[in-house]
Amino acid sequence: MASHDVRDVLNLPADGAGSRPTRKQKIAAPRPNLKGLAREVQSLGGDNPIAIVPEISTFKKRRFGSRKPAAKWEMMPFRNSARSDQSLHLRHWKKETDDQSRAASQPQSDVQTPGGAGMEVAKANVIDDSGFAKFNVQVDVPQYSEDQYNSNLVNDDWTKDETDYLFSVVRDFDLRWPLIWDRYEYIPQSHGIVKEEKDMDGPDPNTAMIPVPKPRTMEDLKKRYYEVAAKMMAVQKPVQYMTQAEFSLHEMMANFNPTTEIQRKKFAHDALSRSIDEAREEEQLLIEVRRIVARQQKLNLDRQDLYRRLDFPPTEQDITSFKSSSGLSTLLQNLANADRSKKRKPILDTNGVNTPGSAQPSAHANSTPVSESRRESIAASTGGHRDSIGGGERPERPTKKGAQQQQQQQERKKLTEQEEKIYGVSHHDRLPSGPTFRYERINKILTTKSNAQHQRITNTLTELDIPSRLNMPTKNTRKMNDKIDAEIRLEQAKKAERKKSMPVPTPSTSTLSDNAKNTEGSSESEPTRTSETANATNAESTGPTAASNADSVEDKSTAKLVVNGAINDEKNNQAANDNEAESSGHLKPETSEETNTRPESSGGHKRSASVLSGVSDKSTKRLKK
Amino acid sequence: MWEHMLIKRLQPDREMPSIRNGPSATATDGEGDVAMEDVEAQEKPLAENPLLMTEAPWNTGKAREKAIEIAMENWGCPAFWMSRTPVCAAFAAGKASALVIDVGGANTSVTAIHDGMILKRSIQKSPIGGLWLSQQIRTMWDNNEPKVNIVPYFMIENKTPVDAGAPAQARLRNFPFEITQSYRAYEEERLLTEFKESVVEVWRGPGRYLNPGNEDLVKSQPGRVFEMPDGANQMWREQRYRVSEGMWDENAALLNPDGSGKAQTIPDMIKACLNAVEVDIRPNLLGNVVVTGGTSLLNGFNDRLNNELMAMHPGMKIKLHAAGLTTERRFGAWIGGSILASLGTFHQMWISRKEYEENGVNIVEKRCK
Ligand SMILES: Nc1ncnc2c1ncn2[C@@H]1O[C@H](COP(=O)(O)OP(=O)(O)OP(=O)(O)O)[C@@H](O)[C@H]1O
Ligand SMILES: [Mg+2]
Numbered sequence: 003m004a005s006h007d008v009r010d011v012l013n014l015p016a017d018g019a020g021s022r023p024t025r026k027q028k029i030a031a032p033r034p035n036l037k038g039l040a041r042e043v044q045s046l047g048g049d050n051p052i053a054i055v056p057e058i059s060t061f062k063k064r065r066f067g068s069r070k071p072a073a074k075w076e077m078m079p080f081r082n083s084a085r086s087d088q089s090l091h092l093r094h095w096k097k098e099t100d101d102q103s104r105a106a107s108q109p110q111s112d113v114q115t116p117g118g119a120g121m122e123v124a125k126a127n128v129i130d131d132s133g134f135a136k137f138n139v140q141v142d143v144p145q146y147s148e149d150q151y152n153s154n155l156v157n158d159d160w161t162k163d164e165t166d167y168l169f170s171v172v173r174d175f176d177l178r179w180p181l182i183w184d185r186y187e188y189i190p191q192s193h194g195i196v197k198e199e200k201d202m203d204g205p206d207p208n209t210a211m212i213p214v215p216k217p218r219t220m221e222d223l224k225k226r227y228y229e230v231a232a233k234m235m236a237v238q239k240p241v242q243y244m245t246q247a248e249f250s251l252h253e254m255m256a257n258f259n260p261t262t263e264i265q266r267k268k269f270a271h272d273a274l275s276r277s278i279d280e281a282r283e284e285e286q287l288l289i290e291v292r293r294i295v296a297r298q299q300k301l302n303l304d305r306q307d308l309y310r311r312l313d314f315p316p317t318e319q320d321i322t323s324f325k326s327s328s329g330l331s332t333l334l335q336n337l338a339n340a341d342r343s344k345k346r347k348p349i350l351d352t353n354g355v356n357t358p359g360s361a362q363p364s365a366h367a368n369s370t371p372v373s374e375s376r377r378e379s380i381a382a383s384t385g386g387h388r389d390s391i392g393g394g395e396r397p398e399r400p401t402k403k404g405a406q407q408q409q410q411q412q413e414r415k416k417l418t419e420q421e422e423k424i425y426g427v428s429h430h431d432r433l434p435s436g437p438t439f440r441y442e443r444i445n446k447i448l449t450t451k452s453n454a455q456h457q458r459i460t461n462t463l464t465e466l467d468i469p470s471r472l473n474m475p476t477k478n479t480r481k482m483n484d485k486i487d488a489e490i491r492l493e494q495a496k497k498a499e500r501k502k503s504m505p506v507p508t509p510s511t512s513t514l515s516d517n518a519k520n521t522e523g524s525s526e527s528e529p530t531r532t533s534e535t536a537n538a539t540n541a542e543s544t545g546p547t548a549a550s551n552a553d554s555v556e557d558k559s560t561a562k563l564v565v566n567g568a569i570n571d572e573k574n575n576q577a578a579n580d581n582e583a584e585s586s587g588h589l590k591p592e593t594s595e596e597t598n599t600r601p602e603s604s605g606g607h608k609r610s611a612s613v614l615s616g617v618s619d620k621s622t623k624r625l626k627k
Numbered sequence: 628m629w630e631h632m633l634i635k636r637l638q639p640d641r642e643m644p645s646i647r648n649g650p651s652a653t654a655t656d657g658e659g660d661v662a663m664e665d666v667e668a669q670e671k672p673l674a675e676n677p678l679l680m681t682e683a684p685w686n687t688g689k690a691r692e693k694a695i696e697i698a699m700e701n702w703g704c705p706a707f708w709m710s711r712t713p714v715c716a717a718f719a720a721g722k723a724s725a726l727v728i729d730v731g732g733a734n735t736s737v738t739a740i741h742d743g744m745i746l747k748r749s750i751q752k753s754p755i756g757g758l759w760l761s762q763q764i765r766t767m768w769d770n771n772e773p774k775v776n777i778v779p780y781f782m783i784e785n786k787t788p789v790d791a792g793a794p795a796q797a798r799l800r801n802f803p804f805e806i807t808q809s810y811r812a813y814e815e816e817r818l819l820t821e822f823k824e825s826v827v828e829v830w831r832g833p834g835r836y837l838n839p840g841n842e843d844l845v846k847s848q849p850g851r852v853f854e855m856p857d858g859a860n861q862m863w864r865e866q867r868y869r870v871s872e873g874m875w876d877e878n879a880a881l882l883n884p885d886g887s888g889k890a891q892t893i894p895d896m897i898k899a900c901l902n903a904v905e906v907d908i909r910p911n912l913l914g915n916v917v918v919t920g921g922t923s924l925l926n927g928f929n930d931r932l933n934n935e936l937m938a939m940h941p942g943m944k945i946k947l948h949a950a951g952l953t954t955e956r957r958f959g960a961w962i963g964g965s966i967l968a969s970l971g972t973f974h975q976m977w978i979s980r981k982e983y984e985e986n987g988v989n990i991v992e993k994r995c996k
Contacts, residue, residue, distance in 0.1 A: 092974055137972050181741055274940060281942035
């Protein structure tokens with residue numbers, strides 16, 4: 003008894019200490035020595051001694067030798083917290099714990115005594131919970147309120163009643179669709195209709211029409227459920243805020259397609275109801291396919307093998323060491339070793355004679371026909387994707403690169419649809435790095451072409467009077483141009499007025515040429531004034547119309563505009579002022595020129611009006627190409 | 628003996644119902660109409676233990692309500708649950724989803740189980756079972772030359788051995804009282820079961836037994852001798868295949884004098900059952916076919932079943948699960964019920980007395996689905 007108390011204080015198990023040594027003893031028990039058997043024969047059995055002689059004695063010994071008392075079990079009440087009603091106390095057998103075993107070891111305070119009964123009651127108050135209560139999990143079935151139903155979920159095919167019924171069945175059967183479909187027995191509530199009919203023409207309620215329940219297929223049920231569930235999910239949590247899992251669930255439910263499901267089931271059904279012959283045929287086909295695939299693989303392997311053999315080591319090293327016969331033989335040896343390490347058939351057996359020769363064909367100057375014929379054969383076999391036999395690792399290189407690319411692609415995280423939505427990702431064509439000038443693009447064409455082509459392109463460009471550096475109008479110049487256009491029209495109108503009042507005609511070739519000079523002068527002088535390219539374009543486009551450049555103006559790089567915006571404005575204003583100041587003198591003839599050129603085709607107009615605008619137009623067209 | 632005591636306690640002052648299922652608090656037929664008067668005065672024989680009952684899948688709601696009423700009111704059970712026999716049989720085979728083929732005494736049923744619940748639309752039931760087979764044997768014996776008389780063991784006082792086909796030489800026992808009809812039927816059934824065990828065999832396939840050539844093949848093979856209690860004995864050769872063939876081939880059934888005898892065959896039932904469940908779960912069901920019931924112990928039964936299934940669904944994976952031991956096969960539902968009851972998670976399912984008192988008898992329909 004004292005020892006029990008000590009153990010209790012020390013929090014030791016009551017009998018645990020006593021049992022341990024015995025267990026060890028058992029393990030360490032010496033192997034029985036069977037008499038009449040040679041030691042060698044005995045050891046044949048390994049750890050399990052040969053059971054020729056029954057070992058009855060050890061059974062007996064073990065039984066009495068164990069000092070550990072048999073485990074005591076006790077009928078204990080328990081409850082299950084997963085139950086809705088907690089009053090049910092069932093009992094099960096449980097291994098006795100410390101305090102009970104102590105109580106059992108004290109016969110004085112036995113359970114029969116009134117004190118013991120009191121203890122029992124106390125125990126009953128702390129009835130332990132069943133360890134299985136935690137496994138009671140419920141499926142989460144979405145809920146909806148009356149309002150939510152009316153605002154989101156109304157469906158012609160489904161009454162609210164039936165939807166409610168569907169959801170109760172789903173809840174009952176924990177979303178196990180085969181069961182749901184099996185037990186789905188919706189009987190439409192006919193009270194309302196019956197009453198109405200009674201009110202209307204008062205027939206016997208027995209003859210009143212009872213709505214026939216619609217036969218629902220599994221797909222109908224699923225469709226309705228997923229529809230409601232997806233909508234409720236979206237109502238509770240907008241799509242943008244859903245987590246990955248939620249979003250995919252939502253997508254899946256929202257995109258449930260009953261027809262494909264039905265189709266799939268039809269296929270499954272057909273597969274199930276195949277006849278024996280069909281099944282056999284399919285099996286044979288499968289075997290055939292497998293054989294073909296296997297043969298193909300073998301062929302590919304052989305082909306690869308061949309390629310590998312045709313490759314020769316790089317010839318950068320000094321080959322003089324191989325020129326002697328001993329050198330050749332060592333090379334052959336090395337190759338053979340390498341071959342063997344690759345676990346292929348020894349190269350020596352199959353084409354040992356050819357190897358040394360093919361290993362260094364470039365060593366001999368007269369080996370070109372050989373290599374050419376080989377080249378042909380390779381080109382034929384590979385579909386011409388290799389046009390020359392180069393270094394030793396040639397065929398490996400592309401595959402390596404491909405692998406790297408693949409790796410990179412894998413490394414770049416692929417955003418899902420939802421993430422793209424969240425982060426606002428959109429896809430474009432490849433953008434150049436940093437700001438670039440649009441006119442530079444033409445250089446790119448030139449650089450990528452070969453020399454002769456380059457020459458030809460530059461020739462045609464000069465023929466067309468297109469400078470290698472293109473000038474393009476900006477937004478501001480366009481604005482200016484519009485303004486000036488408007489002014490020109492105004493002046494034209496004025497001029498027409500004046501013509502009416504003054505019958506003497508003034509137009510002459512001199513003023514026209516003057517005007518031409520003026521425009522040309524301005525276009526020449528402006529660039530000299532400023533080296534800014536933007537200004538140059540400004541100046542050039544102020545004269546002639548730039549209407550055809552509307553498209554190119556819009557996507558003009560904005561960086562330039564920001565940089566030169568202020569200056570441009572100033573210059574534009576200045577130019578405008580100049581023009582206005584001279585409007586009476588110069589603009590009139592200009593407008594006459596305009597009127598002259600207008601009736602012509604736009605191409606000619608462009609040409610005559612300004613070479614530059616034409617150039618830029620063409621260049622843009624070219625660039626588009 | 629134990630059975631007797633148990634039933635006496637459960638149904639005092641009443642005659643024993645026919646005992647069919649052996650050890651069973653679980654397999655009590657809900658049919659016995661227990662007198663409901665002075666319930667209060669009676670002993671509550673099951674007051675300490677919750678009760679798990681098994682029932683046929685086609686059991687009516689009324690019968691189930693009656694069952695819970697008796698269990699709660701008369702026997703005073705603290706908790707009650709009802710489970711379907713095929714479900715339990717599937718549990719006994721360690722399956723939660725299975726196609727259960729129960730070839731019992733009074734009838735044969737094929738039921739699809741999904742996740743521990745029966746699929747109601749899949750339930751198929753046919754009278755071909757042990758009793759139907761017995762009837763087939765009787766018909767065969769009647770038509771045999773010489774006619775075979777059924778004299779149960781208890782009627783025989785002594786007998787002398789006779790040659791095969793010779794008339795029996797036995798002295799019958801005289802009883803000073805009348806033997807009840809049910810006892811006689813019971814004893815005859817025992818004899819017939821013995822005949823089934825030792826003689827009757829199922830044609831294993833391929834194809835049907837009546838296909839040309841099969842019968843001749845059987846005729847060329849050794850038959851089996853069966854000695855009746857009165858000593859008459861005979862060699863049974865092709866007939867022993869014939870009696871069971873009606874289970875598989877409607878045309879092979881021997882007709883009773885009144886013209887009855889044909890019934891829905893097992894392959895037909897399986898077909899109908901599978902057609903009533905979702906396509907998606909059919910392969911799973913075919914991979915988990917559980918065979919249970921006493922009559923499935925017939926020689927060659929599983930081979931034939933397997934052959935029939937293979938012929939129906941070529942290329943599918945078909946796996947039969949049939950307990951090897953006779954008792955396990957006959958009491959599959961009992962074993963499954965005991966497995967179910969000892970599951971830790973089952974305790975939350977019991978209908979407790981309190982719940983019964985709050986909700987009344989219809990709780991059984993709501994809970995035991
Ligand atoms: N070894 C056997 N071979 C053939 N038939 C047998 C064998 N053993 C028992 N039977 C038959 O099995 C039948 C009893 O089977 P089982 O106990 O499964 O029926 P049951 O469950 O009481 O009936 P049911 O399920 O239809 O209510 C009897 O008709 C008996 O003749
Ligand atoms: Mg049964």
